[in-house]
Amino acid sequence: MESFRASVLRVVRSVPQGRVVTYGQVALLAGRPGAARAVGAVLRGLRAADGDVPWQRVVNASGGLSTYKVGHGELQAALLRAEGTPLTDGRVPLYERQWWPDDELSAGGGHGGQPT
DNA sequence: AGTTTGACTTGTT
């Protein structure tokens, strides 16, 4: 069984550019529902050895950037904007930017289709 | 090996 850390990194790496996911969502996809906080711990401990992990695509349930707490908020915001994910009032509109497996391409679809 | 901390979430006041 792969470590939770590895699972989280894998999930985050699967998020396509221009889309975002929430911590709780990553935890869920990693097989540990409710471990949203732990996901943050993993991303916080990211190292160069972990390779290219698009951690900037991970936002909180409100679409806001929790990275401001560690002083990386501005960096994440810049990275997102550079990837085509504009921030509205300091946060990302999840209803049209949140990504889910199988939803690989509907970026501007605008109908929202989260699995219940 | 146990305790503490925290890039979260959700519900109540």
Add this chain to the structure above:
DNA sequence: TAACAAGCCAAAC
């Protein structure tokens, strides 16, 4: 609508 508190899981000390 905004602020406060409790719950939960993993990693770091």
